[in-house]
Amino acid sequence: MNPVWYAARTGLRRGWTELKQTFTSGQDVFGYVLWTVLLIVPLFLVGDDPLEGAGISAGAFMLPSMLGMTLAFTGMMTTAQLLATEREDGTLLRAKAVPHGMVGHLVGKVVMVSGTAVVSMALPFAVGVFMVDGVAQRGGGALLTLVWVVPLGLLATLPAGAVIGSLVTSPRTVGLLMLPVMGLVVVSGIYFPLTELPDWLQLVAQVFPVYWLGLGLRAALLPAEAVAAEIGESWRYLETAGVLGAWAVAGLLLAPPVLRRMARRESGAAMAERHRKAMQRVG
Template sequence: MNPVLHAAKLGVLRGWIEFKQMLKNPQEFGFNIIMTIVFLVVLYFQRNKTIEGNDMALAMFALPSLLGMLVVFGGFMGAATTLTFEREDGTLLRAKATPNGMVSYLISRIISVTTFSMVSVIMLLMPGLFLIKGLADTSWSGWLLLLLIFIIGILATLPWGAVVGSLVKSTASSFNLTMLPLGALTAISGIFYPITSLPDWLQVIGQIFPVYWLGLGMRAALLPETAVLAEIGESWRYFEMFGVLGIWTIAGFLIVPKILRRMARKESGSTMEKRKQEMMSRGY
């Protein structure tokens, strides 16, 4: 077998094993369960509230938007924090020292991040179908669009998470540089309430980033056609949606290989030991 293909196969296998290990890890999987419960409680209290100028329940609008947000958090934060942690514990150094090890490593990251993000989406979606009337009536084309949005969402965010994970010096820095900006973007991207309720300049900023477009895509997939009246221009804007997400995807995959190669060249036993000593001096 071709060495690169063999490495890719090992990467898929490793990614799947890591995914199963994450499901058994109370710390990692437990956080997802808690967040899902929090979101469901928010949706429960929104179920009888309607969007201004529209008789659609606010919870019906918010659930698909939250699914889009989960894709962003899963792809971006999942890649950033994992890459940073495994650079600190020597996993990346071992991959670098193995023939085609980086190929195997990167594929395993894609598999584990994608599968874990999919579980997060399903955990919120399944109870949401019973909580919010109307979502269960989604057509097969709507479910197909949801799957497509999920895939392109992961592709548009995972490379940028890897870039952040490659550039920061510690796991704590990685968390701060992902969680805080994503939280701010969520607030201006029409996740909990239509973006049209925000000032025009905030709407412009929100539309630059994937969070808004993934929320829009999920709403287009799951909501009835009348829900489009709450959107900008009363349109799902498929062309703009796939265009913006496509630009983030292409730019990410053009940039991330260069960043990762540069990071891998800098990795050595001495640099890893230096980071370990710095962590110990900070009391970690």
């Protein structure tokens, strides 16, 4: 068997094992529950308040939007956090020492993060669908939209997260990056329609995948009349596929050379230097 394919298959098994382990770890289970609560609280607060002109409640608008935000946030920031952490603790250096070990390691992370993203979406959806009316009532049409929006969303965000994780100097830097990401979430039409923002902020939001993932999931899960709340009163399927596809292509082109550069620079001396600096900060 081709050694690269063997490494990839090993990575698939490893990723699946790591994903299953998250359900046996108290800390990870608490993270799933906490994230679900954080998403459900806004739905509880807005209740059935009507969204003007859309024929749905504000809660119904917010639920699929927040699921899209979860997919983007998990795909991008979790990938970045894992790579930065495993570079600092030497996990990537050990993977590099094994033939094609980086291939297997990265495949495993893709499987694990993708599974984490899906679970992080499924739990609040399972709770939220009983709290708001008018969500997930489109049957097969919704399923067809989800089939391409969710995988394309992962392709658009996972490589971007890998690039961020390869470029930052420490996991703490990734934590600081969450602040501008949360600012982007606020202006991406997650908690209210994007049409309520100034035109220039609408343009900024439409550059990034967060808005398009929210739009794609609203198109899948909301009734047809809810389109009145969207820009141009259209679900803009082609634009959604185009922007997410552009992010996916850019990430897949940029991530491999950046990851190779990171792997080449990994060494025992580099890891020891990072530990020395970390101890100086603690001291």
